[in-house]
Amino acid sequence: MELDIPKVMDYLRQRSLAEGKVHRDARDIVTFHQSFLNSVESNGRLHEMGLILDYKIHSGNLFQDVMLAPEMFSKGKLHILPERIKDRKGLSRLFKGQTKNKKS
């Protein structure tokens, strides 16, 4: 009998979130993932700029990676505007009722 360890880990993460028992040191990690999913919910695809801004606001790490941004832009790796999918309605159906445990 083998234990599906990744599944157990995911379950524990989701339960800890639901019960509000996130470890202090892990708050930034949760914030990052929530910002990620917020971006996906809005656009259907990840808007990295949006993710970073959302993360900075909610984590309070306002000045993190500021040095990176200019170089990312100049190398064409960061877009100001998001790429949005057409079937956003279909996508929001997937997100309806699914808690990420934070307000957008």
Place this chain on the structure above:
Amino acid sequence: MKIGFYPGCSLTGSSREYNESLLAISKVAGIELVEINDWNCCGATAAHNLNQELSVSLPARNLALAELEEMEELVVPCAACYNRLVMTQHELNENADLKALISEKLQMPLRNNIKILNVLQFLDKYIVPRLDELIKAPLTYDVACYYGCLLVRPKKVMQAERFEDPMTMDVIMQKLGANALDWPFKTECCGAGFSVSKTEIVGELSGKIVRNAVGRGAKAIVVACPMCHSNLDMRRPAIESYLHRKEDIPVIYITQAIALAMGLSPQQAGIQRHFVPVNLTVNR
């Protein structure tokens, strides 16, 4: 020759050189990669960490869309997207109720039988057989091929042939003329999604990888995953902070290596988009 293609978010953003090099070499080999129409983010680490259903429904939407376009094979270059799509396919095959639920939410039929290929499987099947005729400028350096986690784990689902010591990229690099070194950090984790939230972890884990590769005499690290590339390349300052010294070993995608060997320009391979400059001199 047309094959279904799921680029994923990183290939359109922070890892666009991976996309560019992949499309470039496919074009040379006469293969057209057809992007799934209106694909969405697979959810990556965030979805499966936070929400069980989203972790399956987001990838499943892409599979359903690919089926609607009657794609038989789907190339997924991003290792994380590949991992999520294969896990989803596996999960839905094991759980008929879940499959029905997801199909209903998607309002799309879901046969769940499309063949998903990661970049190495794609290369092995479509590019490698033609390499002998397509190579114009062999690469002749010592390289360390780095596979990371998601191409080989979980063992039962990924079913990689050699999950402790994979050789697919090594074989390709040898064919390109390079010397693929034997080294023990092929499948050690780079720090994955902690790039932003716990950068020092990436510094330590990726630092150990870089240290070992450099110590073995590698002149470049070859990767097949945008996350690994970003951690080893973009996060070089964090790595140097952990190692307490400067390291200038470049990190290139396997597709870029093939592009250079095919005689395409560095521009076409997207080399200029890296943070760590790629000055590969002929050295064995």
Place this chain on the structure above:
Amino acid sequence: MSKIGVFICHCGENISATVDVVRVAEAAGKLEGVEFSTDYKYMCSDPGQTLIKQMIKEKGLTGVVVAACSPRMHEPTFRKACSAAGLNPYMCEMSNLREHCSWVHDKSEATTQKAIDLVRTLVEKVKYNKPLHNIKVPVTKTALVIGGGIAGIQASLDIANSGHQVILIEKDPSIGGHMSQLSETFPTLDCSQCILTPRMVEVAQHQNITLLTYAELEKLEGFIGNFKATIRKKAKSIDEDLCNGCGTCTTKCPTKKIPSEFNTGLGKRTAIYVPFPQAVPNKPVIDKENCLYYKNGKCKICEKVCPTGAIRFDQEDELVELEVGAVVVATGFDVMEPSEFSEYGYGKYKDVITGLQFERLASASGPTLGEIRRPSDGKVPEKIVFVACAGSRDPSKGKPYCSKICCMYTAKHAMLYQHKVHHGQSTIFYMDIRAAGKNYEEFVRRAIVDDEVNYIRGRVSKVYEENGKLIVKGVDTLLNAKPVEIEADMVVLATAAVANSGAEELAQKMHISYDSYNFFSEAHPKLKPVETNTAGIFLAGACQAPKDIPETVSQASGAAVKVAILFSQDELSREPVVAVVNRSAPPLYSTCVGCFLCATACPYQAIGEELITNRKGEVIKRVAKVNPGLCQGCGTCVAFCRSKSIDIDGYSNEQMYSEVMALLNDD
């Protein structure tokens, strides 16, 4: 005309508490064919048995039904009683009123009625019983022992000392097995070869033991007491009678670089070789695959230098047929090749070795003469890491079972290393410490306390090489899963004990059962550890399951006694409840049509063919014939036979039918 006696037992209160035994006796007495019926408190007691004997004589009973407990309890008792009174024991049947009735129901009218039905059923059966006689099978009092390790050696000595002939065959050039490869044995740290070689010599010199080395089992036919074994004596290329074991040939052979099997690949041997100095017999064999003469017709130096002219090139394998009465299988085990565990680097890094290889390093007759040295550069290691459970207790990649001996030998290895290299540091990564034998726990304590071996509870995730050192990455689960990284000079893997590579083939040759790991199956895991399901073939040692030397020796002696029991009779007496193919008068001879479906169904290979011939010797008919020595009376053939030509004596179709009809017709 049947005159059946019915005896209803109260079984104390076991039956009489829920069944009205007096009424049952009364009802039985009214049945047609029943001459006498009574009830009694304890039928199995002396007075009870005397009652049966008396009634047989007084009433001239032709059959007896004892309605009591399960026949598994007392059928032999009552049959013996009948036999003593002059009635054929197979005319006595038991009806189970206890396990089948009184013990499973409450006291009620229905329960008593059921008891009456059960008695009536057996009475009807007994009306069709025929006198049967035990089958006598002769016994050849010679034993074949397959395997010359400590198990085979012990079994051979015990059987030989009980006065019987033994033929011991061993596939390697010398006997001794894995025990001869060990340096010291736990828990006494006795020198392994010192305690083994006297036994090896005793075997060679024993007048009742014929030792055939470099020989394997080719074929085994027959049945208990009457086996015919064909042995292949592989060509040694030596005339054993002329060879005096001087060893000159081995010193002059030019092919010196063959990896030595005895030294587990850590040392080299020549093409003409004796596996180790204390080999028994101490006569060489030529390895045909690597000998220059056999490969390309050159050399022949050994022939030139041999003082007695004992070299015989082009000697052929010889097939020998032996008649034996019993077989003891003692073929031993092997250690797993851990190449499946690429994370440990075995095969990639020279200094990652198995436990057996460490034994050879530690052994005074080994490739390093007992000094612990790294195979890569010959240096003495300052730090050794031992990895326990490398392949055992691992359902996902290795073997799910525990290999039993590794905890002990790993402690031993660490102790030997500390004794030889005083400043050395040894670390053992373990899951549990299984030291269950006599003095075993104290032995492990010595390792920890006296020799300061460092035990870390946790598994090793990776071993890799860096600057000539082996980096071992593990975890200490007792310190809250703290990651541990050790820079070692050598890593020893305690790999799983597995069945020999030829085990499946050998089991199939002998028709004995084996499990999914290719270990041979004992007849009953608790009560029959040395017998197999095939009568006359016994098991000893690690071929049945991984075990240490004390257990092996015990089991070998146990198997020897079973053989001695078998040989203590000139004839074997078997229960006559076996299948029989019907025979009748000519021109039919038998209703059997010779389709042999029964033979294919028989799990015991007990059905062969019989040729019915006329006086001229011409074959008139080919029918099936059951070997009563092998048949176990399971009845599968009876179910298969389309022409109803085969039946079980004592459980015939007629008898079964009468029982069913008796149950269905309750007057």
